[in-house]
Amino acid sequence: MSTPRAAKRPITSEDIERAAEILGDKARRDVSLAPFTTYRVGGSAALHVHISSMEDLHQVSEALAEVDMDVLVIGRGSNMLVSDSGFSGVALTFGAFADYIDLPQKDDYPGTAPLALFGGSVTLPVAARQSVKRGLTGLEWGVGVPGSIGGAVRMNAGGHGSDMASSLESVRVFHLRKGREFELETDDLGLRFRGSALTDHHVVLSATLRLGWLSEGDSGEGRLTEIVRWRRENQPGGQNAGSVFVNPVPGEVSAGALIDECGLRGFRIGTAQVSEKHANFIQADESGLSHDVVAVMAEVRRRVYEQHGHQLRSEIRLVGFDAEANPQFADVLSSESDTSVATIRLEQIIERIFSSESRPDASIPMSVLSGSQLPSQEADLSPEVLDELREAFAKDPTGGIAQPETSRVVIVDPSIVEIESVEEVDVTTGETGSSSTRVVIVDEDLRQSTDDDFPADTQSQTVHHAPTSTRVRIFDEDGLDVSLAEIVEP
Ligand SMILES: Cc1cc2nc3c(=O)[nH]c(=O)nc-3n(C[C@H](O)[C@H](O)[C@H](O)COP(=O)(O)OP(=O)(O)OC[C@H]3O[C@@H](n4cnc5c(N)ncnc54)[C@H](O)[C@@H]3O)c2cc1C
Structure with a gap:
């Protein structure tokens, strides 16, 4: 995670003036950030906006398009330390508009893993307690973490043997530089131990978590009490950031x-x-x-x-520290990991989301997504398996992703990196040689979270053909239009 850097050129008072003008009465100047953090030390932000609506976020976006200045998203400030000289950009805090919880009722989802929706401002202790109250399990660890859902996603917060990545299904994000809102899946986020690929331009608006139902006779309350007791015994109070x-x-x-x-x-x-x-x-x-x-x-x-x-x-997030002015701290300041391969990949995924209706598959190597390399092999699938695939696509369960009349299908085994040859099958006729090609990667394993730096290449060692498992990935070779389809078991 990177410290907000100095903009390409130092920010000037005219810049602040101009940004303040665009932000209107939403913006306040020289606002002390200490009260917004659990450390309760540090200086002021040149500008502060308390976000109360999506319109406010769009307004900040407009200001950032006009003025090249750093932005800092503050959740509960429980994982950041602001420098004594403050922050020279615009700091954002969030109001009630991102403070909502939508929990499922057990009767509504018999036999399925329940999905719970939390706004980005909801605090983890509240999310944990409300979930347990509703009979849900999976978020109990959060009862002792004084952060927000948004901050927890960005940090991949966790404890007591679990973390956000364990149950996170998807997040809704607003991109401050691009002024747009979109959905990302967990695999896109480059979640790692206490970190992610998200940057200062990504505001987590909400997160969907896949939780479980507490078993009969387990109220979950005991676990909450135990975690709170453990925290009190083992962690200090006072001013810190964990x-x-x-x-x-x-x-x-x-x-x-x-x-x-x-x-x-x-x-x-x-x-x-x-x-x-x-x-x-x-x-x-x-x-x-x-x-x-x-x-x-x-x-x-x-x-x-x-x-x-x-x-x-x-x-912890070190905000507004200048390594050049404090060379004695240079090592610790640079020890926050910087823009990672995962962040670059995330931005590429976002670009693709913006440029097409469908979204690319984060588990597929970028080389494949960019079209520079298509890891394929002559599919050695049995006739039965091919029949199943044809049947699945002919049913077109996704309502439009598969277009059997026009498509050939390439069965890809990602463990084979070099292209030797491909098996092309017209899904309706079984013949090869029609004009547009689709690539089908068959395996649930590809959906697993990947290593940040070496995404799918290493994972692909374990891939095997299992076309009747549950899911297939499909994308156009030329359009690079990647989609997800469920294969319906015949
Ligand atoms: C006493 C104590 C105990 C702690 N225990 C734990 C623990 O057990 N496990 C653990 O993982 N952490 C722990 N923490 C650290 C902290 O609570 C977590 O990292 C928490 O998830 C941070 O959330 P926050 O809202 O406070 O984030 P902040 O501190 O406000 O911000 C942290 C980072 O997240 C970004 N961010 C915040 N909100 C959003 C948003 N809506 N969208 C996008 N980015 C956002 C910020 O820009 C910043 O980069 C502890 C902290 C304290 C003080």
Whole structure:
């Protein structure tokens, strides 16, 4: 996750003036961000807009199109530290318009995994408690995380053996640079341990989670109580933003244990200190300085590296810090991971969503989506399997994705990267050689979340043909129009 950088040229007072003009009375100037964060330290934003409607978001979008300035989306501010010099762009906070919950009733969905919808501003403790109250399970871990759903998606927040990625189905996003709203699937988001491919231009408006029903006799309340008790016992209160560093090897090496082993509990610089209760929490004093918090982070990071050889990465969002002006903190400031391959891919996916009605498949390698490489093979499917495919497409269960009259079908096994030859089958006649080609990738495995940096190539090792499983992927070779179709079991 990147710190908002200085714009290409330094922002000027004329820029702020111009942006304020476009934003009208929505914009307030020099607004202290400390009260919007759990650290409660740091300086002011040049501009602040409290978003109350989609129109407000469009207005911010217009301002950003006109003025090249940084933008900061603030949820509950429980994972960010604002520099003492503040933030030179426009900071956004959110009002009630993104604070809604839509939970299913058990009787409405007998036998199916229930989908729950949460607005981006809903807090995780509320989401967790409301879900349990409705008889749903899967979000209990959130009861002790003081963030919003939007912030939790971006951070892939989690705890107690779970995280957002475990139940996230899709998110509704507003793109501030493009001024448009759209839906993304979990696979698109590049979710990783405490991070994602989302950037400052992506506002999470809502998230759909696939939860489960609590079993008979389990009220779920016991789990909530236990989690809250554990938090109280093991985590400090006061001014902090939770764990400061990401666990270097999730599930195996914890940042807190490494810091502890360095004997750094209670280590203090000025107004900030490593918590006595939890070594991966850094507390700020009342009226403290964020400069001191970062100084403690830098020193902790240095000592852990010296003693254990692990380069700790900041889990918290460091806002408005200038590495050039603070060379002694350069390492810790750059330890927030920067624009990743996953982010580039996400933007490409968004571009494709905008440029066509249908959406591309995030689990397919970009080389395939861009058309530069088509990993195909001569399909060695049995006649029975091909019959099933034909039947499925002839039924056209998607209502229009498959066009059997005009299409050939290429059966793709993504484990074969080089194109040798392809099997082309007219789905209606079984003959080869018609004009437009569709590529069908047959396997549920391709729907799994992929590694950020090496998306489908590595996953494809496990792919096998299973055309009657549940899903197929289809896209036009020339139009690169990727769609999802359910195969109806005959
Ligand atoms: C006491 C304490 C305990 C914590 N425990 C945990 C824990 O167990 N597990 C864990 O994962 N985290 C934990 N955290 C950290 C934090 O609560 C989570 O990361 C949380 O998900 C952040 O949500 P937020 O709304 O506060 O985000 P913010 O701090 O406001 O923002 C964090 C990032 O998300 C972005 N963001 C916020 N809202 C949106 C939105 N609507 N759309 C797009 N981007 C958005 C921001 O721009 C920023 O980059 C803890 C924090 C505290 C203070």
